Amino acid sequence: xxxxxxxxxxxxxxxxxxxxxxxxxxxxxxxxxxxxxxxxxxxxxxxxxxxxxxxxxxxxxxxxxxxxxxxxxxxxxxxxxxxxxxxxxxxxxxxxxxxxxxxxxxxxxxxxxxxxxxxxxxxxxxxxxxxxxxxxxxxxxxxxxxxxxxxxxxxxxxxxxxxxxxxxxxxxxxxxxxxxxxxxxxxxxxxxxxxxxxxxxxxxxxxxxxxxxxxxxxxxxxxxxxxxxxxxxxxxxxxxxxxxxxxxxxxxxxxxxxxxxxxxxxxxxxxxxxxxxxxxxxxxxxxxxxxxxxxxxxxxxxxxxxxxxxxxxxxxxxxxxxxxxxxxxxxxxxxxxxxxxxxxxxxxxxxxxxxxxxxxxxxxxxxxxxxxxxxxxxxxxxxxxxxxxx
Numbered sequence: 323x324x325x326x327x328x329x330x331x332x333x334x335x336x337x338x339x340x341x342x343x344x345x346x347x348x349x350x351x352x353x354x355x356x357x358x359x360x361x362x363x364x365x366x367x368x369x370x371x372x373x374x375x376x377x378x379x380x381x382x383x384x385x386x387x388x389x390x391x392x393x394x395x396x397x398x399x400x401x402x403x404x405x406x407x408x409x410x411x412x413x414x415x416x417x418x419x420x421x422x423x424x425x426x427x428x429x430x431x432x433x434x435x436x437x438x439x440x441x442x443x444x445x446x447x448x449x450x451x452x453x454x455x456x457x458x459x460x461x462x463x464x465x466x467x468x469x470x471x472x473x474x475x476x477x478x479x480x481x482x483x484x485x486x487x488x489x490x491x492x493x494x495x496x497x498x499x500x501x502x503x504x505x506x507x508x509x510x511x512x513x514x515x516x517x518x519x520x521x522x523x524x525x526x527x528x529x530x531x532x533x534x535x536x537x538x539x540x541x542x543x544x545x546x547x548x549x550x551x552x553x554x555x556x557x558x559x560x561x562x563x564x565x566x567x568x569x570x571x572x573x574x575x576x577x578x579x580x581x582x583x584x585x586x587x588x589x590x591x592x593x594x595x596x597x598x599x600x601x602x603x604x605x606x607x608x609x610x611x612x613x614x615x616x617x618x619x620x621x622x623x624x625x626x627x628x629x630x631x632x633x634x635x636x637x638x639x640x641x642x643x644x645x646x647x648x649x650x651x652x653x654x655x656x657x658x659x660x661x662x663x664x665x666x667x668x669x670x671x672x673x674x675x676x677x678x679x680x681x682x683x684x685x686x687x688x689x690x691x692x693x694x695x696x697x698x699x700x701x702x703x704x705x706x707x708x709x710x711x712x
């Protein structure tokens with residue numbers, strides 16, 4: 323009887339103290355993605371190389387993270403998201419360095435520990451405001467339009483301006499996201515230091531004394547079948563030699579870009595498109611990249627098709643941040659297939675081919691593999707793999 327009274331007392335005590343604890347949730351999640359890949363047309367010299375290996379993060383980066391929320395009031399919550407990449411296949415891939423790609427700080431995605439997508443904020447009836455290191459709106463839009471989801475060898479990022487200027491993520495971001503009203507939503511963002519340099523100006527180039535900043539705005543419509551939107555972004559005080567003031571050498575030049583995108587689900591297929599165009603101070607002309615995509619569901623399977631093109635008529639070479647010569651056109655054709663073994667596990671296969679003009683040097687990569695090609699030479703990539711999400 324005494325034991326029974328003790329358990330009853332404990333139960334009553336727990337019930338009474340429960341309302342004092344704020345409601346919330348914390349979730350551990352992640353992705354492990356491994357694929358056998360073959361890349362050709364890789365290398366910045368006159369002679370390119372090819373390689374076959376086991377890659378981590380082909381369809382999407384291998385990541386692990388924690389996300390959650392705490393209710394602070396009936397319609398106000400603190401929200402957070404912490405995510406880091408990791409190398410599921412190990413880091414001893416010689417191709418990562420000899421082929422012109424990067425291990426992103428040894429974590430295969432994101433640039434460092436908990437640097438993939440990490441932020442904290444407040445979310446309520448008037449929307450959400452958050453700060454941290456996060457994906458840019460233009461990148462999220464482009465990924466959503468790509469039938470390959472910015473992954474496998476058919477990734478839109480192989481030719482995208484967003485990847486060329488390394489603007490998929492930004493540091494020190496403050497962002498406001500509006501609530502959705504009749505399908506319409508929007509966002510504003512400001513970065514105190516979008517690149518890896520932080521708030522301290524880099525020593526090179528010699529007169530690059532100004533801290534880089536970035537701003538972004540977008541408007542989006544999401545309906546039962548139609549998704550469409552426009553976005554604009556600007557990066558100021560860019561520290562690339564091609565963007566320096568030709569008179570003073572100071573990095574007071576800006577890179578500006580806009581994006582239009584949309585997708586319509588016909589039921590039997592989803593057709594999507596994206597277009598990005600940029601212009602830079604102290605340089606004539608502009609650069610652009612475009613995507614046309616088609617996803618055809620076939621039961622548990624899906625057929626993926628895309629066409630990508632990158633163009634530039636800038637008045638100089640090496641204008642982008644990854645050192646790829648950029649003057650002319652490059653095109654990519656891609657075909658892929660996915661098969662869902664379950665809601666969380668799928669198989670995938672893809673093939674992509676890039677053709678370069680005499681002064682473009684793009685190469686096929688994947689969600690994690692990024693390579694430099696050789697001017698005027700083609701590049702191709704094939705992948706077969708397995709992805710599990712938890």
